[in-house]
Amino acid sequence: MTLKTSQRSDIQTFRALDNLRNVNEKIAQGADIIRLEAGQPCFGAPQAALDYAAQCLIDNPVQGYTDALGMLALRQRIAAYYQDYYGVSIAAEQISITAGSSPAFIMSFLSAFDAGDKIALCTPTYAAYKNIVKSMDLDIVEIQTNVQTNFQPTLELLKNASEKFDGIIINSPSNPTGTIIDEAEFERICNWCDEQGIRIISDEAYHRITYGTKAQTALKYSGNVIVMNTFSKFFAMTGWRLGWVISPPDMMERMKKLAESLFVAPPTISQHVAYKIFDHLDELDGYVASYKENHDILRDMLPDAGLTKLSKGDGAFYFYVDVSDYTDNSEDFCRRLVEEAGVSATAGLDFDCKRGHQFIRMSYAGSAENMREACQRIKNWLRANEAGAVNSKAV
Numbered sequence: 001m002t003l004k005t006s007q008r009s010d011i012q013t014f015r016a017l018d019n020l021r022n023v024n025e026k027i028a029q030g031a032d033i034i035r036l037e038a039g040q041p042c043f044g045a046p047q048a049a050l051d052y053a054a055q056c057l058i059d060n061p062v063q064g065y066t067d068a069l070g071m072l073a074l075r076q077r078i079a080a081y082y083q084d085y086y087g088v089s090i091a092a093e094q095i096s097i098t099a100g101s102s103p104a105f106i107m108s109f110l111s112a113f114d115a116g117d118k119i120a121l122c123t124p125t126y127a128a129y130k131n132i133v134k135s136m137d138l139d140i141v142e143i144q145t146n147v148q149t150n151f152q153p154t155l156e157l158l159k160n161a162s163e164k165f166d167g168i169i170i171n172s173p174s175n176p177t178g179t180i181i182d183e184a185e186f187e188r189i190c191n192w193c194d195e196q197g198i199r200i201i202s203d204e205a206y207h208r209i210t211y212g213t214k215a216q217t218a219l220k221y222s223g224n225v226i227v228m229n230t231f232s233k234f235f236a237m238t239g240w241r242l243g244w245v246i247s248p249p250d251m252m253e254r255m256k257k258l259a260e261s262l263f264v265a266p267p268t269i270s271q272h273v274a275y276k277i278f279d280h281l282d283e284l285d286g287y288v289a290s291y292k293e294n295h296d297i298l299r300d301m302l303p304d305a306g307l308t309k310l311s312k313g314d315g316a317f318y319f320y321v322d323v324s325d326y327t328d329n330s331e332d333f334c335r336r337l338v339e340e341a342g343v344s345a346t347a348g349l350d351f352d353c354k355r356g357h358q359f360i361r362m363s364y365a366g367s368a369e370n371m372r373e374a375c376q377r378i379k380n381w382l383r384a385n386e387a388g389a390v391n392s393k394a395v
Helices: 015-028 047-059 072-086 102-112 127-135 155-159 183-196 249-262 268-305 330-341 368-384
Strands: 095-098 118-123 139-144 167-171 199-203 226-230 243-246 318-322 359-363
Touching: 015 330, 047 268, 072 095, 072 243, 072 268, 095 102, 095 249, 102 127, 102 199, 102 226, 102 243, 102 249, 118 127, 127 139, 139 155, 155 183, 167 183, 183 199, 268 318, 268 368, 330 359, 330 368
Parallel strands: 118 139, 118 167, 167 199, 199 226
Antiparallel strands: 095 243, 226 243, 318 359
């Protein structure tokens, strides 16, 4: 007898992580691959923050549970950071520390929405969003953005959505496009959503990784938004699995109870690293300067290599690249790129199931030397295939 399994857990494969695992296996077998597929910094947390955490282990080797919502001292440091960086005043009591930002989505969706509510996703979009939404028994309303809207939502797009929706995820700077929503447009969207009773979930994971235009927090425009962030990107603590969520005061009791029962507490030692990392923002800004150098290398060299249609790339460490001149099958394009040219990238189908077959995402969080070499390899590969399968769209 076959027992029942749930429909809500029958979600799509997270192709980017499958791709990452495949590249890891190839490298372990000795393959020479330049990695543009993984959305994680090549840097680690500043050494001084690690030394502080190591001393915490010496002073108190038994690292027990913290409060379910995280150490109060860390929540206070985050609140102070919002005042210093954004000029926005929030209470530490509105902040929940989570084991990466993914649990923040689970807690927030459970706190804000009921099964059957509709959540708008602006494609192309981070692949895990749709899977989280489905697993919560929520319905997706897809809103397609494009290069003309800088791959970000506009108020007009929201007003003309195919269905009414109860919530919307906005990601700026965006994964996979690296684009930033226009500040005036963002304010208009926040005001309209407040008028319509629509809850905004603002994923601000790539804030402070920007190249000219500062990304503004949604908290500047509305007190009803839920704001997510993570220590994995700007703060370069990817494997430490720590993030935070800022919620309206009337949601905090729900957030606390969910945290207690679903997660107990975020990892203690990771919180010590995060507490100290705020003393080293200058070093982290130096990481961003390296990403900017990589951004400029790809912006200059990819068109010469043959990839001319790039997203604007205002922030994060991604370009979303239109490869429709070469293929209608971005997954096979990426497979051939890694096997024949030794460069890994992520197929666009992870981010847009309708149009992603013509796009790939490239991450430039590695070294400048690798960026230059990757562009040269792509150039050589595309030219070697000018009369063959790549250019004829047979891939």
